[in-house]
Amino acid sequence: MDKAIRYNRISAVFFLGVGVFFFLYARSVEIGTWNEPGPGFLPFWGGVVLTAMSVALLLMTFWGKLPPMTRSFFPQSDSWKRVLATFLALIAYNIFLNPLGFTLITFLFVAFLVRFIFPQTWTRTLVVAVLSSVAARLLFVNFLETQLPKGFLGF
Amino acid sequence: MDILSHVLLGAQILFTPTNIFFCFLGVLMGTLVGVLPGLGPTAAIALLLPNTFHVNPVSAIIMLAGIYYGAMYGGSTTSILVNIPGEAASVITCLDGYQMALKGRAGPALGIAAFGSFIAGTISVLGLMLVAPPLAKFALAFGPPEYFSLMLMGIVILIYLASGSILKALMMAVFGLLLGTIGMDAISGTQRLTFGVLELADGIGLIPAIMGLFGVAEVITNVEEEIKRELITAKVKNLLPNLQDWRDSFWPIIRGSVLGFFIGILPGPAPVISAFTSYAIEKKISKHPEKFGTGVIEGVAGPESANNAATGGAFIPLFTLGIPANSVIAILLGAFMIHGIQPGPMLISKYPDLFWGTIMSMYLGNIMLLVLNLPLIGLWVKVLKVPYPILFPLILLFCLVGVFSLNYSNVEVALMIGFGVFGYLARKFQYEMAPLVLAIVIGPMMENNLRLALTISQGDPRIFIEKPISALFIIVSLVLLLSPFLPWLGKRRKKLQEKVEGEEV
Numbered sequence: 001m002d003k004a005i006r007y008n009r010i011s012a013v014f015f016l017g018v019g020v021f022f023f024l025y026a027r028s029v030e031i032g033t034w035n036e037p038g039p040g041f042l043p044f045w046g047g048v049v050l051t052a053m054s055v056a057l058l059l060m061t062f063w064g065k066l067p068p069m070t071r072s073f074f075p076q077s078d079s080w081k082r083v084l085a086t087f088l089a090l091i092a093y094n095i096f097l098n099p100l101g102f103t104l105i106t107f108l109f110v111a112f113l114v115r116f117i118f119p120q121t122w123t124r125t126l127v128v129a130v131l132s133s134v135a136a137r138l139l140f141v142n143f144l145e146t147q148l149p150k151g152f153l154g155f
Numbered sequence: 156m157d158i159l160s161h162v163l164l165g166a167q168i169l170f171t172p173t174n175i176f177f178c179f180l181g182v183l184m185g186t187l188v189g190v191l192p193g194l195g196p197t198a199a200i201a202l203l204l205p206n207t208f209h210v211n212p213v214s215a216i217i218m219l220a221g222i223y224y225g226a227m228y229g230g231s232t233t234s235i236l237v238n239i240p241g242e243a244a245s246v247i248t249c250l251d252g253y254q255m256a257l258k259g260r261a262g263p264a265l266g267i268a269a270f271g272s273f274i275a276g277t278i279s280v281l282g283l284m285l286v287a288p289p290l291a292k293f294a295l296a297f298g299p300p301e302y303f304s305l306m307l308m309g310i311v312i313l314i315y316l317a318s319g320s321i322l323k324a325l326m327m328a329v330f331g332l333l334l335g336t337i338g339m340d341a342i343s344g345t346q347r348l349t350f351g352v353l354e355l356a357d358g359i360g361l362i363p364a365i366m367g368l369f370g371v372a373e374v375i376t377n378v379e380e381e382i383k384r385e386l387i388t389a390k391v392k393n394l395l396p397n398l399q400d401w402r403d404s405f406w407p408i409i410r411g412s413v414l415g416f417f418i419g420i421l422p423g424p425a426p427v428i429s430a431f432t433s434y435a436i437e438k439k440i441s442k443h444p445e446k447f448g449t450g451v452i453e454g455v456a457g458p459e460s461a462n463n464a465a466t467g468g469a470f471i472p473l474f475t476l477g478i479p480a481n482s483v484i485a486i487l488l489g490a491f492m493i494h495g496i497q498p499g500p501m502l503i504s505k506y507p508d509l510f511w512g513t514i515m516s517m518y519l520g521n522i523m524l525l526v527l528n529l530p531l532i533g534l535w536v537k538v539l540k541v542p543y544p545i546l547f548p549l550i551l552l553f554c555l556v557g558v559f560s561l562n563y564s565n566v567e568v569a570l571m572i573g574f575g576v577f578g579y580l581a582r583k584f585q586y587e588m589a590p591l592v593l594a595i596v597i598g599p600m601m602e603n604n605l606r607l608a609l610t611i612s613q614g615d616p617r618i619f620i621e622k623p624i625s626a627l628f629i630i631v632s633l634v635l636l637l638s639p640f641l642p643w644l645g646k647r648r649k650k651l652q653e654k655v656e657g658e659e660v
Contacts, residue, residue: 008323010584011323011586029340033614034615034616035614036614038345039343039345040347042336042602046329047333057322057323057326060322076380079378082378083375087375090371090572090575091569094572097555106552114544114545117378118544120545128545132548140560145209146556148559148560
């Protein structure tokens with residue numbers, strides 16, 4: 001199957017789901033009438049329109065002409081590893097920010113990304129991670145007075 | 156005399172140590188993100204917005220505006236020296252700028268880009284100063300139907316400019332409108348789609364959404380493969396263009412400035428379109444069009460002036476109507492609201508200090524940028540040498556801390572990561588970000604105006620076509636949406652699309 005068709009089908013199904021969800025949900029919060037539109041008015045009609053457009057896109061993948069896809073999904077065969085690892089690092093940062101504290105999690109976060117995404121030497125990794133966690137702490141906590149979590153170590 | 160007293164007021168506001176400092180900080184940050192590929196002004200403004208909460212609104216807006224026009228200066232540096240545009244608006248500068256650098260004329264290329272930007276920036280601020288107040292007076296006559304139709308037209312123009320399928324761009328806009336309905340309904344107070352999550356009661360935060368869509372998604376796209384950069388290693392010298400350079404560039408700069416300003420007023424990625432249009436015009440009227448692309452100075456002077464002038468023009472809809480023309484201005488609008496300033500036609504008369512202070516800061520900012528970009532060019536070349544493997548963790552760190560410090564909420568950070576995933580995938584599936592962002596920002600405003608208009612007309616949707624101004628906006632929107640079926644307009648769209656491809660608006 002052509003890539004353009006497959007991509008458009010996947011995304012059409014996704015937006016179809018979103019549209020259906022919104023117009024079903026809107027019925028639970030009072031849609032109102034044209035005279036007196038209620039809080040569910042826009043979610044309802046927006047949902048209906050999005051559903052209709054997704055169906056149109058889906059139908060076009062069977063019959064219509066679509067602009068061809070020019071790029072492949074990942075430019076390199078191992079790109080997905082870096083992409084996934086970066087996303088996981090972001091999620092981990094969010095989870096461990098409170099228990100570990102800002103300075104420590106920042107150090108670990110930067111060290112991980114510098115060492116493993118485009119691998120740098122350990123020396124370089126440590127220098128960058130130490131400098132950036134200390135500098136970030138001085139900038140955000142001491143200079144901008146942002147209240148960032150201290151964690152179990154207390155810094 | 157009226158203007159003179161306003162200018163004096165603006166100067167009074169600006170020339171305090173705090174505001175001069177924030178102006179400097181803004182243009183400095185702007186140049187920095189302009190130089191760094193992979194971090195645009197949109198993400199940069201979103202990044203710094205949370206840190207402006209405790210300063211007064213005028214200083215905050217002065218700084219955020221500085222980032223926007225400062226980025227246009229910085230963007231040209233990388234185009235000329237590395238052949239990689241720092242900003243999409245500088246893509247066209249690569250053509251002749253890099254060729255000039257290869258011929259050992261990097262100095263005059265950088266010089267004319269900075270001088271052209273300065274002249275254009277000044278001209279467009281002048282235009283903004285003269286056009287905005289009368290336009291705001293005119294806009295006072297706008298009621299809910301006019302506002303709704305105008306915002307509709309704004310979104311439709313962005314959709315029209317979308318590279319790729321109009322249908323997919325429309326879907327993104329509707330999706331954005333739907334996301335905008337999340338949170339408490341402003342008219343009835345009903346909670347919609349919040350599922351008991353406290354952070355969603357005020358709606359989806361603009362900052363987490365933008366940081367995710369532009370900051371995180373951009374970085375993730377860049378970690379797919381290592382970016383190779385080749386720097387012109389020869390020392391940059393002779394920054395001052397000679398007399399012949401000036402003779403060749405004078406009219407391109409003036410034409411670019413005027414063109415950029417007027418394109419800037421329209422919704423869409425104005426800096427990009429105006430730069431491309433300026434290049435096309437210069438090439439067309441040139442006596443030696445065949446030399447374009449081999450390193451002629453007009454090819455740098457015109458577009459670089461145009462993209463700077465466009466940033467000034469883009470402030471007009473913001474100050475007069477309270478409607479953003481692109482995502483950078485949308486974040487500024489968000490900043491207004493966060494600082495409790497109600498945007499709209501009353502803004503200039505209600506907050507003269509904000510309007511005139513910002514205007515005056517743009518004059519000063521342009522002078523600062525000239526100093527920052529010419530004598531200090533060596534510094535920016537050094538910044539370019541910071542390898543991306545070290546840079547990107549820091550950009551992500553800024554995104555994380557920026558969003559977390561908004562409300563000290565892990566939910567908002569999660570939201571940002573979610574938008575990052577969505578933005579990354581949507582780009583892969585070739586959906587446009589611009590209609591989505593604009594719809595998220597102005598969606599709630601559109602909804603309120605739609606409902607108010609329908610209440611006024613007692614449910615009769617004809618109110619939108621019975622009012623003449625509103626009818627005009629609706630007709631323009633319809634024509635643009637039907638453009639794929641109108642051959643002459645469809646062709647124009649194709650041409651424009653080629654220009655704005657890959658742009659973050």
